[in-house]
Amino acid sequence: MSRLLTRLGYTAAVHPWRIIAGWVVALALTLALSATVGGSPHDDYTVAGSASQAGSDLLTERFGDTYATDARVVVRDPDGSLDPAVVDALSGRLAGLPHVVAVDPPRMSADGDTALLTVRYDVPVTDFTGSAAVDALRSATAPTEQAGLTVALGGQVPENFAPPSGVAELVGVLIALLILVFAFGSVVAAGLPMAVALVGLGVGSSLIALLAAVADVSTVAPTVAAMVGLGVGIDYALLLVTRFVEGLRAGLPVPDAAARANGTAGVSVVFAGTTVLVSLIGLRLADLSTYTTVGIATLLVVLSVMLTSITLVPALCGLVGRRVLGRRARRAPGADAAAGRPRAAEPGATATARWAHRVGRRPWPWALGALTLLLVLAAPVLGMRTWPQDAGSQPESNTTRIAYDLVADEFGPGANGPFLLAVDLTGTAGSAGQTVVSQLTERVAADPGVAAVAPPVLNPAGDAALIIVQPTTGPQDEATVELLHRLRAELPQTVRVTGLTAVFADISDRLADRLWVVIAFVVGVSLLLLTAAFRSVIVAVKAAAMNLLSVAAAYGVMVAIFQWGWGAELLGLPHAVAISSWVPILMFTILFGLSMDYQVFLLSRIREDYLATDDPRGSVVRGLAGTGRVITCAAAIMVAVFVGFGLDADPVVKMMGVGMAVAVLIDATVVRMVLVPATMSILGRANWWLPRWLDRVLPHLDTEGSDPRPVGSADPTGGDAASTHPAPAGVA
Structure with missing residues (x-):
């Protein structure tokens, strides 16, 4: 060498x-x-063989791409009274954005001054290139901001983009x-x-x-x-x-x-x-x-x-x-x-x-x-x-951090990291399946670590259900991970817990x-x-x-x-x-x-x-x-x-x-x-x-570089240009 x-x-x-x-x-x-x-660059967050991946695959198989990825738009009226008409108009603009398949009904805060809109896309978050998806969200929310309301963007799409x-x-x-x-x-x-x-x-x-x-x-x-x-x-x-x-x-x-x-x-x-x-x-x-x-x-x-x-x-x-x-x-x-x-x-x-x-x-x-x-x-x-770091670790000036804090303040810290329970109802048809889902909902809601459980959603074929669970603690809290492990241990094998927080834990x-x-x-x-x-x-x-x-x-x-x-x-x-x-x-x-x-x-x-x-x-x-x-x-x-x-x-x-x-x-x-x-x-x-x-x-590797003598005089490129130091006595 x-x-x-x-x-x-x-x-x-x-x-x-x-x-x-x-x-x-x-x-x-x-x-x-x-x-x-x-x-x-294109991220691939697939965690092959994990429980969360199995749940995501089940949702994709039974519900299509409705739950592929999401964005969250948080709207707050500084004056304390949010006009429902403004929220409905914003929801309509969001529904018309590229790759958006649904906008969930607005979730209103207890005091009525904040609305949370969840935008669902039919492609994974990693399929978006550059700032295109975020720019589209900003264009849809611009009229709302011009009306004097506070708007912040959160969820997977905005959090996955870094300028x-x-x-x-x-x-x-x-x-x-x-x-x-x-x-x-x-x-x-x-x-x-x-x-x-x-x-x-x-x-x-x-x-x-x-x-x-x-x-x-x-x-x-x-x-x-x-x-x-x-x-x-x-x-x-x-x-x-x-x-x-x-x-x-x-x-x-x-x-x-x-x-x-x-x-x-x-x-x-x-x-x-x-x-x-x-x-x-x-x-x-x-x-x-x-x-x-x-x-x-x-x-x-x-x-x-x-x-x-x-x-x-x-x-x-x-x-x-x-x-x-x-x-x-x-x-x-x-x-x-x-x-x-x-x-x-x-x-x-x-x-x-x-x-x-x-x-x-x-x-x-x-x-x-x-x-x-x-x-x-x-x-x-x-x-x-x-x-894994989430929006809660971002600087306070970032829109994703503002959205994170607003959601935590108005809807509870667990609203920033809900669990998605994918329920396989294969072999349980009609009313029997609804009974199973109802019992699961009551069972999960009784856990002390659960703050709220949304009404279950059945797929058109009736062979799968989705239950959205909000923990009492935030995504980074150790109690949230303990709840995740508890649900996986106690619920039947036909229920797979997924969602971003579950993916992070896995x-x-x-x-x-x-x-x-x-x-x-x-x-x-x-x-x-x-x-x-x-x-x-x-x-x-x-x-x-x-x-x-x-x-x-x-x-x-x-x-x-x-x-x-x-x-x-x-x-x-x-x-x-x-x-x-x-x-x-x-x-x-x-x-x-x-x-x-x-x-x-x-x-x-x-x-x-x-x-x-x-x-x-x-x-x-x-x-x-x-x-x-x-x-x-x-x-x-x-x-x-x-x-x-x-x-x-x-x-x-x-x-x-x-x-x-x-x-x-x-x-x-x-x-x-x-x-x-x-x-x-x-x-x-x-x-x-x-x-x-x-x-x-062992092979002999010359890392010290046997100090070669000047090569310019006799043989510039080889021959006797390099000499090897003699090994000292005592070295085996």
């Missing part, structure tokens, strides 16, 4: 315009194809650019990682649009993919440019510096990116199509930015040459050209080196302190409650069950990859354990912020909310892969030094000293990108952004800068223990 990437880096640096032209063509072609034949916003991405990009300028002291050097990441992101996003033309791609997938792709793209390019700058400062010619960067740091990029890809594949095990498409979409973007990093970075480095250095550095090149490699920082040479030396000198207190901090941060995760249960399967897969595969890559069982097990600790700590911080409400309002949320069911499993797969990025960057440099010096403790200090700055800078960029997404109005995207920013911050500081070097200093040579039988079985 190292030899191949060295050749690729040298060729790209010598012939930069060929590589640049190739990527420009690829970007233009994918953009053109996505604009002409690409599709739009596009590029603010999150823009904020992250600007902050990342400032960090890069500060880190390199050169606008040219700062622009290289940003340009490469944006090209990879552009190609990957176009591929997502092409995928959406032939398959259902979740509407949240492009946002999550952009979040991850932008962060890792900048990080990968940053690592390569940093190694290139080191080579130039050591006196290497530009092509050789680019080749060496690709042959060393490029190997780490490929391995780290592959780990992210494997983690994303684990989302398939969630057994929900939404997660499968999020994983595939993010995989496409990560793969694109990984390929642009190992090809476009050396090409751009070859094009700009020594201009990546600041003016002062260009006037004073490094003095290590004769050695053919950048000089490793000695303890005391830099702040990072002094820190590394301090941790290595007294590792036990640092290790115990870091472990204690992680456990304290992770403690709140024991009380984490997950629930999604939460499914994800909670599958989370452990995903964790086992991702951790297991990562252990195998790390063991093969670093020829060490101890390193692989420690890496997996530390990644689990950092993810758990991030979960704990999220619980404190969102579920406990410590800062929820500062983030634009109206109150404390449950953790979205989508977030934990999605965060785990992405974060476990991203954590491996820093693990590979750090361990590759430590192992590289260890193979050269046979000094287990000193290699940890020198490895941390050599990578601490780039890891810190990369983490700062990643945090900036994720914090930008934390500003998004959507609660799920907000949780993802904040949670991942916290996780990366913890991982790059407490874990990589303290816990990893401390434990490696404690274990010493035992870090690199590998049974001989396992060494023979």
Whole structure:
């Protein structure tokens, strides 16, 4: 791998315009194809095998598409007396909208100042494109608003639409650019990682649009993919440019510096990116199509930015040459050209080196302190409650939140999440069926958790009935879920409880069950990859354990912020909310892969030094000293990108952004800068223990990138261009 990437880096640096032209063509072609034949994201909320899905299927089979999806229009008269004629006129306009098959009779509040109209459509909510359905609702309600009445839109159709916003991405990009300028002291050097990441992101996003033309791609997938792709793209390019700058400062010619960067740091990029890809594949095990498409979409973007990093970075480095250095550095090149490699920082040479030396000198207190901090941060995760976010979590200015609050105030909190009881009356005809339905209605109404039961509706064939049940508590309340489980346990098998709240509960249960399967897969595969890559069982097990600790700590911080409400309002949320069911499993797969990025960057440099010096403790200090700055800078960029997404109005995207920013911050500081070097200093040579039988079985993966000598003099593209470090004594 190292030899191949060295050749690729040298060729790209010598012939930069060929590589640049190739990527420009690829970007233009994918953009053109996505604009002409690409599709739009389309959610698929089917939860195969769930009780709610069985109920929905029964309603569709027996009642047609009448209950496919709905919208709710809430009308309130500020003066306290709502004119029925105005409500009837609005109902007539709503009935004439596209795909509307029925408008339920208005439900009036007890004081007569508010009306609730339920609009029923004959297509699933996921079939609506863009804002067309919401715009139609607004056009129908415009005359009512002009009459001075308050109108708010709720239900599935308005809640499923989110206006596009590029603010999150823009904020992250600007902050990342400032960090890069500060880190390199050169606008040219700062622009290289940003340009490469944006090209990879552009190609990957176009591929997502092409995928959406032939398959259902979740509407949240492009946002999550952009979040991850932008962060890792900048990080990968940053690592390569940093190694290139080191080579130039050591006196290497530009092509050789680019080749060496690709042959060393490029190997780490490929391995780290592959780990992210494997983690994303684990989302398939969630057994929900939404997660499968999020994983595939993010995989496409990560793969694109990984390929642009190992090809476009050396090409751009070859094009700009020594201009990546600041003016002062260009006037004073490094003095290590004769050695053919950048000089490793000695303890005391830099702040990072002094820190590394301090941790290595007294590792036990640092290790115990870091472990204690992680456990304290992770403690709140024991009380984490997950629930898909609904309109009750939206900002108070949103029309869906206004509708949600009005319904709760005027009709009771349970009116925002009624249950639909689909009753199969096959074999029970005529009056016998009506008797069964009547008894069911009375039985359900007697439950203390039920506020009201609407009159049952029979289908024309008389072989099915629908009973709408309003709980006494809101959709996010734990008592509502308890009522759901109670009804399913006590009612006959011919009754299936469905509705949006029931679907949400089934999604939460499914994800909670599958989370452990995903964790086992991702951790297991990562252990195998790390063991093969670093020829060490101890390193692989420690890496997996530390990644689990950092993810758990991030979960704990999220619980404190969102579920406990410590800062929820500062983030634009109206109150404390449950953790979205989508977030934990999605965060785990992405974060476990991203954590491996820093693990590979750090361990590759430590192992590289260890193979050269046979000094287990000193290699940890020198490895941390050599990578601490780039890891810190990369983490700062990643945090900036994720914090930008934390500003998004959507609660799920907000949780993802904040949670991942916290996780990366913890991982790059407490874990990589303290816990990893401390434990490696404690274990010493035992870090690199590998049974001989396992060494023979595992494939050999060169992640440290056997440091190739300058390739420009003798054989630019092969031959004896790459050498392998001798294995130190004592390594099995």
